[in-house]
Amino acid sequence: MRAAFFARVSWKRRGYCPMASLYLVGTPIGNLEDITFRALRVLKEVDLIAAEDTRHTRELLTHYGIHTPLTSYHRHNLASKTPYLLGLLREGKDIALVSDAGLPGISDPGEELVRATVAAGLPVVPVPGANAALTALVASGLPAGRFAFEGFLPRAGKERRERLAALVGEERTLIFYEAPHRLTATLDDLAATLGPRQVAIGRELTKKFETIWRGTLPEAREYFRDNPPRGELTLVVAGAPPAPRPAYDPARAAAEVADLEASGLDRKEAMARVARIYGQSRREIYRACLQAREGGQGGSGGLGEPATARGGSLPGDKAVSPSGD
Structure with a gap:
């Protein structure tokens, strides 16, 4: 049945795409079952997969019996790999771009290749999948109708202070990514800047030991200072309360x-x-x-x-x- 499912049929012959394309393929953020049939088919049929970490992606491909060639694409080789991959696209090669987890181009170097492909007038085809920011948001219990994704905050200095200051009046729910060794410092800064707002912190999302901690920013700061986390984290912070209307005159x-x-x-x-x-x-x-x-x-x-x-x-x-x- 697997062989029948993965039967290689050219999309060009089926008329789905008239020329070589860059496919942005969403991959699991933890649980290997969180990948679509379409994503698996694309990974099977393209000529090359550009991966942020080929070792990590190879585990996924091996799990599903996919043997498509891999090449690395990360922030250290952007200058050389971007023109190389564009050249392959121009030659008619279909390429799938993947990140270590989730959708490529979000808080990873994939956006550079997407931008270059668009500028070159070549097709970019999104293949949706899991996303840590949205997964944490919908489970946070905080308003999800309007939100602002901030990714990773600047590490330190003036840029970090200015970014945080700009968020003080933001009424939309805020979403951040953070590494475990920087979490305490980030919670310190968020609590000092935004005050005692509600926060939900997702860890190991979709995995066996998934946890979502909920409380206020000061409470989170104290808890994680005593309980250092492991793994990447997603922070969902309540937006600012609406500004009061001026008295009508x-x-x-x-x-x-x-x-x-x-x-x-x-x-x-x-x-x-x-x-x-x-x-x-x-x-x-x-x-x-x-x-x-x-x-x-x-x-x-x-x-x-x-x-x-x-x-x-x-x-x-x-x-x-x-x-x-």
């Missing part, structure tokens, strides 16, 4: 509309933007602008007769949510 709202119009913004969009800021309807902002003009407090000028006075209604007459929906 009709005169100030009207002035802000006038300022936005003076800067070149369309009146309708200016009123909608101010309505979002204060959580008011656009009708209310329109009234505020009329009151400001009639009261001689500076106005938006030329607002004209209110639509309601003509028996009509203002366009978009509804409460405006903070997101503008």
Whole structure:
């Protein structure tokens, strides 16, 4: 049955792809069963597999009886291997790019080859698979509708401080990767910068001894200081709470509309933007602008007769949510 499944049939003959392609193949992040039938077929059929660590990838290939040739592609040989692999693609060779775990191009050197392939006008075909960031996110218990993936933080210095400072007001859930020997220092910095936010820390995800620790950043700092982890870790940190809305002042709202119009913004969009800021309807902002003009407090000028006075209604007459929906 395996032989039938892996029967080599050229994609070009089947008309799936008219020219040689770079296939971005997702591989397991721990459990070898977490790989798709399509990924196995691609790894079997391509002419060459470019791997971050050929020894690691060979274990996966051996497990599934795949004997496709391997070549290394890592941060130490990018300069020479990128043009070499592009040359093979131009010659009509299909290449699969894999990382040690998960999807290539995420926190690994694969993105360089992808960028070069796109620039060369050659096809790039994603073959989805496991991903540590999303796996940890969906199991974290934290909001997963909006999130920001930060990968590995800069090791130290000004760049690290600036990156952390830029995240203080980020309302989306944050996802980081970290090595075990740097975890305590990272938790120290996150707790100092972001405060006592909730965090979920995934270790050995999809493996036999998978654990997901949950608590606050200060609690995580103390726990992992006493219990040093092993293996790569994924941190999922709660985003910042939404900033409180300013108190609504009709005169100030009207002035802000006038300022936005003076800067070149369309009146309708200016009123909608101010309505979002204060959580008011656009009708209310329109009234505020009329009151400001009639009261001689500076106005938006030329607002004209209110639509309601003509028996009509203002366009978009509804409460405006903070997101503008």
